[in-house]
Amino acid sequence: MRDVAIVGTGYSAIGRALDTTVGALTLDACKAALNEAGLTPKDVDGMATYPAAGDSVPCFYVVESLGIPRLDWFEDLFGWMPAGITPVIAAAHAVARGACDVAITFRSVKRNRERPPGIGYGFRVPGDMQFRAPFGDPMTSQWLAMWARRHMHTYGTTEEQLGSIAVTFRHHATMNPDAPLRVPITLDDYFASRVVTTPFRLLDCDFPVDGAGAVVITTLERARDLKTKPVKVLAGEFATGPRPDWDQWEDLTFMASKYCAENLWRRSGLKPDDLDLAELYDGFSWLALCWLEDLGICPKGEGGPFIADGNVAIGGTIPANTHGGSLSGGRLHAISHVIECARQLRGECGDRQVKDARVGVVTAGGGLMAGALLLEGNV
Numbered sequence: 001m002r003d004v005a006i007v008g009t010g011y012s013a014i015g016r017a018l019d020t021t022v023g024a025l026t027l028d029a030c031k032a033a034l035n036e037a038g039l040t041p042k043d044v045d046g047m048a049t050y051p052a053a054g055d056s057v058p059c060f061y062v063v064e065s066l067g068i069p070r071l072d073w074f075e076d077l078f079g080w081m082p083a084g085i086t087p088v089i090a091a092a093h094a095v096a097r098g099a100c101d102v103a104i105t106f107r108s109v110k111r112n113r114e115r116p117p118g119i120g121y122g123f124r125v126p127g128d129m130q131f132r133a134p135f136g137d138p139m140t141s142q143w144l145a146m147w148a149r150r151h152m153h154t155y156g157t158t159e160e161q162l163g164s165i166a167v168t169f170r171h172h173a174t175m176n177p178d179a180p181l182r183v184p185i186t187l188d189d190y191f192a193s194r195v196v197t198t199p200f201r202l203l204d205c206d207f208p209v210d211g212a213g214a215v216v217i218t219t220l221e222r223a224r225d226l227k228t229k230p231v232k233v234l235a236g237e238f239a240t241g242p243r244p245d246w247d248q249w250e251d252l253t254f255m256a257s258k259y260c261a262e263n264l265w266r267r268s269g270l271k272p273d274d275l276d277l278a279e280l281y282d283g284f285s286w287l288a289l290c291w292l293e294d295l296g297i298c299p300k301g302e303g304g305p306f307i308a309d310g311n312v313a314i315g316g317t318i319p320a321n322t323h324g325g326s327l328s329g330g331r332l333h334a335i336s337h338v339i340e341c342a343r344q345l346r347g348e349c350g351d352r353q354v355k356d357a358r359v360g361v362v363t364a365g366g367g368l369m370a371g372a373l374l375l376e377g378n379v
Helices: 023-037 059-066 085-097 127-130 140-155 159-173 187-192 259-266 285-294 303-308 325-329 335-345
Strands: 002-012 046-049 074-075 100-109 193-198 211-219 231-239 278-279 358-365 369-376
Touching: 002 023, 002 085, 002 335, 023 059, 023 100, 023 211, 046 059, 046 085, 046 259, 059 074, 074 085, 085 100, 085 211, 085 231, 085 335, 085 358, 100 159, 140 193, 140 285, 159 187, 159 285, 159 325, 211 335, 231 259, 231 335, 259 278, 259 285, 259 358, 259 369, 278 335, 285 303, 325 335, 335 358, 335 369
Parallel strands: 046 074, 046 100, 278 358
Antiparallel strands: 002 211, 002 231, 100 211, 231 369, 358 369
């Protein structure tokens, strides 16, 4: 197996109601990532993306639009999975085993705000959803709120501690010129935001945006001859648990992230103390808290006080979501977390730079599914 590295990262514009298409956003991000690496479309022979529920474009669109001659490996990854991190890990594995030499991965989102007048969409619900959707329980926010409530009941986690996550990540976003939310907030602002589903308030939820991010991966050997400092991919792991239904999970105080973290540390040979920063999936604030615990960065049940005491702030014990995360940096399903980690490990983040950052972890997913990526700079 070959050592692999991230050599290029790129964003499109990120914002609300952008006057453009998801295809244009995707191409902007891919071009930016290739340009940063000093590569051209003709160098690309691998590609992966997560088109999700039709809110993005497939690999074929990018191949044709950029004029890529051929792909020796590609994957359009559909279904429930750890979103934007999945194509990055898949591409790293493909390059490592020699299926391709230069892979570009991307995640792009364009929110659809149009519904034909007079039409209400109906759909069949498969599997366990037939026991949820008819009774008003169809949303991830509701399922994870149940898990968060159980954590609060068992360990004494408070709403103030959840609020400190939103406040901390917003502070980081104020130093990120790409973040759509850059106005500082306080705990008073947090408690003034409306309740979405107890205990989650609006500021506990990720911020929907239009935008795209892309990452270029190649062999570490080739990376040393390119424009940017290589960021080595140390490990990429996934996990799920024994049950496919959110409300019948074995223990609602932890997620599949527990199993994913076990895989990550066992297969990499590293441990939580080796980390300099953590870019944690935060589709909802509690996800970041649970990832901290399940990774072993802090003891189980102590994530709330750990965050409230300033440990995940820049300058703290283990800075987290230094770009603002999904809560303030926009919902790009963790591709932005990968980009931020790579740039931190290259020392390119200006006022929000983590001092002497060498090893970082990126996570994605919540509840039933989890993925994690270990990256190393200065290689």
